[in-house]
Amino acid sequence: MTSTLPGSLFTEQAPSSPAGLSFGLSDEQRLIVQTVREYSQAEVASRSAAYDRSGEYPREQLRGLAELGLLGATVPEEWGGAGLDSVTYALCLEEIAAADASVAVIVSVQNGLPEQMILRYGTDAQREKYLRPLAGGQHLGAFCLTESGAGSDAASLQLKAARDGAGWVLDGSKAWITSGNQADTYLVMARTGGPGARGVSAFIVERGTPGLSFGRPEEKLGLHAAHTTTVSFEALRLPAGNLLGREGEGLSIALACLDAGRIGIAMQAIGIARAAFEHAARYALEREQFGRPIAENQGVSFKIADMAARIEGARLVALKAAWLKDMGRPYSREASIAKLLASDAAVEVTREAIQVFGGNGYSRDYPVERLYRDAKITEIYEGTSEIQRLVISRSVFAELKG
Ligand SMILES: Cc1cc2nc3c(=O)[nH]c(=O)nc-3n(C[C@H](O)[C@H](O)[C@H](O)COP(=O)(O)OP(=O)(O)OC[C@H]3O[C@@H](n4cnc5c(N)ncnc54)[C@H](O)[C@@H]3O)c2cc1C
Numbered sequence: 001m002t003s004t005l006p007g008s009l010f011t012e013q014a015p016s017s018p019a020g021l022s023f024g025l026s027d028e029q030r031l032i033v034q035t036v037r038e039y040s041q042a043e044v045a046s047r048s049a050a051y052d053r054s055g056e057y058p059r060e061q062l063r064g065l066a067e068l069g070l071l072g073a074t075v076p077e078e079w080g081g082a083g084l085d086s087v088t089y090a091l092c093l094e095e096i097a098a099a100d101a102s103v104a105v106i107v108s109v110q111n112g113l114p115e116q117m118i119l120r121y122g123t124d125a126q127r128e129k130y131l132r133p134l135a136g137g138q139h140l141g142a143f144c145l146t147e148s149g150a151g152s153d154a155a156s157l158q159l160k161a162a163r164d165g166a167g168w169v170l171d172g173s174k175a176w177i178t179s180g181n182q183a184d185t186y187l188v189m190a191r192t193g194g195p196g197a198r199g200v201s202a203f204i205v206e207r208g209t210p211g212l213s214f215g216r217p218e219e220k221l222g223l224h225a226a227h228t229t230t231v232s233f234e235a236l237r238l239p240a241g242n243l244l245g246r247e248g249e250g251l252s253i254a255l256a257c258l259d260a261g262r263i264g265i266a267m268q269a270i271g272i273a274r275a276a277f278e279h280a281a282r283y284a285l286e287r288e289q290f291g292r293p294i295a296e297n298q299g300v301s302f303k304i305a306d307m308a309a310r311i312e313g314a315r316l317v318a319l320k321a322a323w324l325k326d327m328g329r330p331y332s333r334e335a336s337i338a339k340l341l342a343s344d345a346a347v348e349v350t351r352e353a354i355q356v357f358g359g360n361g362y363s364r365d366y367p368v369e370r371l372y373r374d375a376k377i378t379e380i381y382e383g384t385s386e387i388q389r390l391v392i393s394r395s396v397f398a399e400l401k402g
Helices: 027-056 059-067 086-099 101-112 114-121 124-135 251-287 298-326 332-362 369-381 384-402
Strands: 141-144 160-164 168-180 186-189 200-206 212-214 228-238
Touching: 027 059, 027 086, 027 101, 027 160, 027 332, 027 369, 059 101, 086 101, 086 251, 101 114, 101 141, 101 160, 101 168, 101 251, 101 369, 114 124, 114 141, 114 186, 114 200, 124 186, 141 168, 160 298, 168 186, 168 200, 186 228, 186 251, 200 228, 200 251, 251 298, 251 332, 298 332, 332 369, 332 384
Parallel strands: 141 186
Antiparallel strands: 160 168, 168 228, 186 200, 212 228
């Protein structure tokens, strides 16, 4: 599957744009996205069904993507990253997700959360020690915000960080951490002060620090290759230099980076939906019933049309959010709208793709049942769809109230 069906304006060459609005890409951007597409289809998509079954963590695929610069995609070259703009990176993520959603979430977390947190809020010493190996893909990162009692209400988190001379001691545990058992660098939000958001600070914890442990991978509906575990901290001592940003800034740092993370999850959802759509469209042309391809029934062809429309709409909003980020403009509302629309599209498109495949769609011999299972999580992590609606409506009302 190396070609994209109609529905991606973004693979066309940039036209001149008298109206001041261009949907095209530069030659360099097209080349990068094409290279990632070819690698993803050849090396990632070909193994996704096997990894879904075995639940093996996709180390080899990540190594290949690291060689392409994708594990530090938007980190500037001076810190060992590829220095890509957010639009190009978003399109690369779509390509990876179209091949394997598990690989895509690991890449999205690495780029969007630990790396952005250290890049934007770290000291040069922290960037040198922790960001450089993350950006080069020698190290993997984990983002540790959620706890068993604190999910959507992240400001209620309980993991405690107490002062210990000049340093800190962490006690408590995190839940549902992507790559929790695989990471080298953990970005941990912990309570250093009173209740609420202002009592939270962010810390960097290295793998191998005494007191750090993790649980077994959770048994999940989908994303089997992207391990998700608890991470525990027991009397874990940290030097003062492992505080990220200032004391009390931890939640605002995490939430600021989640805005960028949400564009990544939107692109993951779009990649999943696109893969299901492409499989369904091809199957509709090949499968014959009543003496003709099922695509010749309007009941089937309209499903394909709705899939194309949903994917294209979600992609436009997600790329607008990425473009705003590149322009240095606010993009929080657009990132939430993108995640809301794209995750909704992913669930709906994969569900309808199974319908187009009929009984075969329900079988593990065909890819759409895996895509359906993988799609659902995009409505939950990095803020559920309900939380995205909260973010969007608050922003609308704030604007109206001036
Ligand atoms: C596979 C996977 C990977 C993950 N990876 C990470 C990770 O790497 N790092 C990390 O920190 N976390 C991670 N998470 C956690 C994820 O971000 C949380 O599951 C998510 O934020 C929701 O929190 P919760 O599960 O506690 O649900 P809850 O907050 O308990 O929500 C339950 C339901 O109530 C709704 N709800 C809650 N509050 C409101 C409200 N105010 N208004 C309307 N509806 C509301 C929710 O939308 C949801 O439908 C991961 C989760 C999964 C499943």
